Amino acid sequence: xxxxxxxxxxxxxxxxxxxxxxxxxxxxxxxxxxxxxxxxxxxxxxxxxxxxxxxxxxxxxxxxxxxxxxxxxxxxxxxxxxxxxxxxxxxxxxxxxxxxxxxxxxxxxxxxxxxxxxxxxxxxxxxxxxxxxxxxxxxxxxxxxxxxxxxxxxxxxxxxxxxxxxxxxxxxxxxxxxxxxxxxxxxxxxxxxxxxxxxxxxxxxxxxxxxxxxxxxxxxxxxxxxxxxxxxxxxxxxxxxxxxxxxxxxxxxxxxxxxxxxxxxxxxxxxxxxxxxxxxxxxxxxxxxxxxxxxxxxxxxxxxxxxxxx
Numbered sequence: 001x002x003x004x005x006x007x008x009x010x011x012x013x014x015x016x017x018x019x020x021x022x023x024x025x026x027x028x029x030x031x032x033x034x035x036x037x038x039x040x041x042x043x044x045x046x047x048x049x050x051x052x053x054x055x056x057x058x059x060x061x062x063x064x065x066x067x068x069x070x071x072x073x074x075x076x077x078x079x080x081x082x083x084x085x086x087x088x089x090x091x092x093x094x095x096x097x098x099x100x101x102x103x104x105x106x107x108x109x110x111x112x113x114x115x116x117x118x119x120x121x122x123x124x125x126x127x128x129x130x131x132x133x134x135x136x137x138x139x140x141x142x143x144x145x146x147x148x149x150x151x152x153x154x155x156x157x158x159x160x161x162x163x164x165x166x167x168x169x170x171x172x173x174x175x176x177x178x179x180x181x182x183x184x185x186x187x188x189x190x191x192x193x194x195x196x197x198x199x200x201x202x203x204x205x206x207x208x209x210x211x212x213x214x215x216x217x218x219x220x221x222x223x224x225x226x227x228x229x230x231x232x233x234x235x236x237x238x239x240x241x242x243x244x245x246x247x248x249x250x251x252x253x254x255x256x257x258x259x260x261x262x263x264x265x266x267x268x269x270x271x272x273x274x275x276x277x278x279x280x281x282x283x284x285x286x287x288x289x290x291x292x293x294x295x296x297x298x299x300x301x302x303x304x305x306x307x308x309x310x
Contacts, residue, residue: 011163092155151192189284
């Protein structure tokens with residue numbers, strides 16, 4: 001496998017350069033056995049994983065998942081069936097990601113059948129679950145640290161390899177990804193901010209961010225601060241589209257944001273997911289007092305309160 005696809009981070013911890021970074025912890029010096037932290041997308045990452053496994057003859061003993069999104073557990077079922085890999089996951093994420101009707105609730109009631117058609121490879125039950133009360137999990141005789149980092153998803157969990165490398169997954173984004181992202185995919189914006197603050201206070205020699213970079217320990221605080229500024233700017237943009245004293249329905253706000261971001265999404269599921277992400281932001285702005293929600297004839301509308309977005 002070319003160096004650009006698999007590169008070292010620290011000790012036995014490496015990363016696979018897929019659509020996102022997939023951390024790899026090797027169990028021996030020969031690199032014939034490994035544990036993955038997340039498993040990437042079914043398409044296109046599986047082809048890369050197949051090539052890597054075939055060319056190196058590595059055996060994947062386990063996958064420790066940070067959360068149940070398709071770009072993080074899209075190959076769990078395949079690795080379980082072809083490699084006998086044991087799947088580890090937070091119990092909240094396992095509940096959401098192993099049953100399509102529950103997964104539908106996870107995505108703000110996107111119809112379960114549409115999710116199943118769009119993500120046929122996704123659901124698989126974990127072999128072992130951990131909770132936010134657990135601070136570590138033992139896999140193949142190696143102890144991995146667990147850091148509760150909810151917000152991006154309810155059970156999102158950071159993982160620390162035995163080398164002391166922290167995999168922050170989607171708790172933060174790299175600056176390049178932030179600039180390209182149309183809207184952050186945070187289920188709970190307040191919880192996500194709390195998790196970024198928690199991450200900033202940690203002290204590990206290296207950090208891996210799934211989307212998409214590796215950072216030295218002394219760089220993580222700057223990364224979390226950049227993510228905070230990015231979220232504030234998103235809030236300012238949305239509130240700036242709303243006139244003082246006027247109420248807007250959810251659909252009106254969606255149209256305003258589509259125009260502002262110059263979106264040209266033709267995939268129905270991607271459209272639903274973007275709208276879901278916007279709903280999460282609207283909920284945060286309502287909870288934090290920046291918007292007030294009112295109802296008329298069964299329709300919800302939002303009005304700015306004038307509260308500063310900081």
